[in-house]
Amino acid sequence: MTIETLPAVDADRVTALTHELRDLLGAAAVSDETAALDRASIDGSEMSPVVKEQLPLGRAQLVVTPTTAEEIALAVGAATRHGVPITPRGKGTGNYGQAIPMAGGLVLDMSKARTIVEIGDGYATADAGATLIAIEQAANKTGQQLLMFPSTVQSTIGGFVSGGSGGTGSIKHGMLHQGYVTALDVVHATPDAALVHVEGTDTEPYLHNYGTTGIIARVTVALEPQQAWQAFYASFEDFHDAFALVRSLVELDPIPRLVSADVPTIADALPSDTALPPGRASLRAILDPTTVVEATRLVEAAGGTVEAVREGIQPTMKVSMTSYNHPIEWLQKAATETYFHVEVSGDALIDRVDEVQQVYPGAMLHLEGQRGRPIGMLTAPYTGADDVWSGFTRLTALGVGFHNPHQWFVDYMPERSRELAATTDPNGLLNPGKLVEPTVVTGGK
Numbered sequence: 001m002t003i004e005t006l007p008a009v010d011a012d013r014v015t016a017l018t019h020e021l022r023d024l025l026g027a028a029a030v031s032d033e034t035a036a037l038d039r040a041s042i043d044g045s046e047m048s049p050v051v052k053e054q055l056p057l058g059r060a061q062l063v064v065t066p067t068t069a070e071e072i073a074l075a076v077g078a079a080t081r082h083g084v085p086i087t088p089r090g091k092g093t094g095n096y097g098q099a100i101p102m103a104g105g106l107v108l109d110m111s112k113a114r115t116i117v118e119i120g121d122g123y124a125t126a127d128a129g130a131t132l133i134a135i136e137q138a139a140n141k142t143g144q145q146l147l148m149f150p151s152t153v154q155s156t157i158g159g160f161v162s163g164g165s166g167g168t169g170s171i172k173h174g175m176l177h178q179g180y181v182t183a184l185d186v187v188h189a190t191p192d193a194a195l196v197h198v199e200g201t202d203t204e205p206y207l208h209n210y211g212t213t214g215i216i217a218r219v220t221v222a223l224e225p226q227q228a229w230q231a232f233y234a235s236f237e238d239f240h241d242a243f244a245l246v247r248s249l250v251e252l253d254p255i256p257r258l259v260s261a262d263v264p265t266i267a268d269a270l271p272s273d274t275a276l277p278p279g280r281a282s283l284r285a286i287l288d289p290t291t292v293v294e295a296t297r298l299v300e301a302a303g304g305t306v307e308a309v310r311e312g313i314q315p316t317m318k319v320s321m322t323s324y325n326h327p328i329e330w331l332q333k334a335a336t337e338t339y340f341h342v343e344v345s346g347d348a349l350i351d352r353v354d355e356v357q358q359v360y361p362g363a364m365l366h367l368e369g370q371r372g373r374p375i376g377m378l379t380a381p382y383t384g385a386d387d388v389w390s391g392f393t394r395l396t397a398l399g400v401g402f403h404n405p406h407q408w409f410v411d412y413m414p415e416r417s418r419e420l421a422a423t424t425d426p427n428g429l430l431n432p433g434k435l436v437e438p439t440v441v442t443g444g445k
């Protein structure tokens with residue numbers, strides 16, 4: 001796979017934009033200093049050895065840090081008038097280069113536009129740079145909670161709905177395109193850019209496409225009544241028993257917020273904890289307290305040991321932060337070899353796990369419980385991109401759905417995004433390089 005490098009923007013246009021942004025937002029909000037440009041030119045893509053081999057993908061020429069949704073609109077309008085590409089950025093934790101400014105130009109750093117505008121009955125409205133943990137804590141003060149958040153709980157709501165997919169809460173609520181967002185204020189790349197309010201299904205074409213159809217300035221998400229969640233840890237001699245139990249635990253009622261399981265090698269790479277005894281498979285869950293007795297019975301019947309049950313937001317957040325991609329990141333930090341991963345799904349992850357782990361030499365599975373169709377991250381030592389692609393056929397033969405995460409372009413309903421962007425971004429200034437024809441092997445879950 002070769003990533004096409006896009007030409008940077010003519011320096012005179014960037015200089016003219018710098019002056020205008022300083023007038024509009026103040027000098028402190030605009031930076032062309034090397035350290036700021038360096039920080040704005042990389043995201044979490046080092047997690048993919050396939051993408052890492054090809055870094056740098058692009059370099060910011062200017063960074064602007066608006067502090068409100070209205071300032072976001074001002075910045076987008078100015079950049080559009082000067083014909084300068086705009087790459088939005090939350091916390092930059094996205095994995096595969098989606099926040100890298102491939103055509104240079106302006107990086108729109110949202111991290112200071114973080115006002116939580118309103119917590120209402122059943123909803124929260126926040127500017128794009130508000131973190132998921134801040135919104136969850138604000139919701140908790142009103143006896144409510146987010147439906148879902150990623151394991152990167154310090155990431156931004158704008159970045160999550162633009163680049164993420166699911167996480168803690170997904171067992172009950174599915175993925176973020178399934179009713180998570182109820183309204184958006186978006187900004188189109190037009191010279192007179194302003195906040196455009198969209199609600200309900202009209203929000204969908206702006207989600208999970210890296211800001212290519214519009215910059216998300218403000219987000220309203222649904223809330224539900226708060227539950228007194230408990231962090232639940234169990235360990236097993238044989239990881240097959242832990243994996244099989246995931247299927248039973250997701251059927252508990254009330255539905256768990258999260259159920260994750262790991263083989264011993266991955267569990268040993270997680271941050272040290274008395275609830276993670278070395279050399280044993282780990283099962284971690286966030287449970288409604290009324291289900292802990294039944295979960296304990298199920299663990300013991302399956303030959304496991306309950307290691308800890310902990311109350312409070314910090315212990316449950318800690319369980320969240322060892323879910324989804326996080327165990328792979330911890331493994332990458334602990335291992336001397338370089339590991340890649342592929343997102344996988346289907347019953348075969350439990351029923352045929354030994355065969356699934358044979359798809360790549362040395363492969364291991366991290367499992368996430370879902371009702372109906374478990375999902376997971378299959379990780380293995382990296383021996384080259386062609387070897388990664390060659391496993392896709394073998395996964396398909398086993399009935400495993402997969403998603404290739406080593407790609408930076410919009411692969412979720414790209415035609416719909418292209419159709420909307422034709423009017424909302426007529427000059428192709430929004431996150432250039434992402435709304436393109438796929439050039440690598442891809443697959444669908």
Ligand SMILES: Cc1cc2nc3c(=O)[nH]c(=O)nc-3n(C[C@H](O)[C@H](O)[C@H](O)COP(=O)(O)OP(=O)(O)OC[C@H]3O[C@@H](n4cnc5c(N)ncnc54)[C@H](O)[C@@H]3O)c2cc1C
Nearest residue numbers: 090091092093094150151156158159163164165211216324
């Ligand atoms: C270890 C690890 C674990 C992770 N776990 C999860 C997980 O559990 N679930 C999950 O879904 N993801 C996960 N991710 C991916 C990522 O962390 C999340 O999706 C996160 O919510 C992204 O938020 P961010 O603020 O870092 O966004 P960024 O990385 O800054 O941006 C993500 C994408 O959205 C665009 N964007 C950012 N802000 C806006 C905006 N306001 N308007 C329009 N476009 C915008 C960016 O250009 C980029 O394309 C994980 C990543 C890592 C490295």
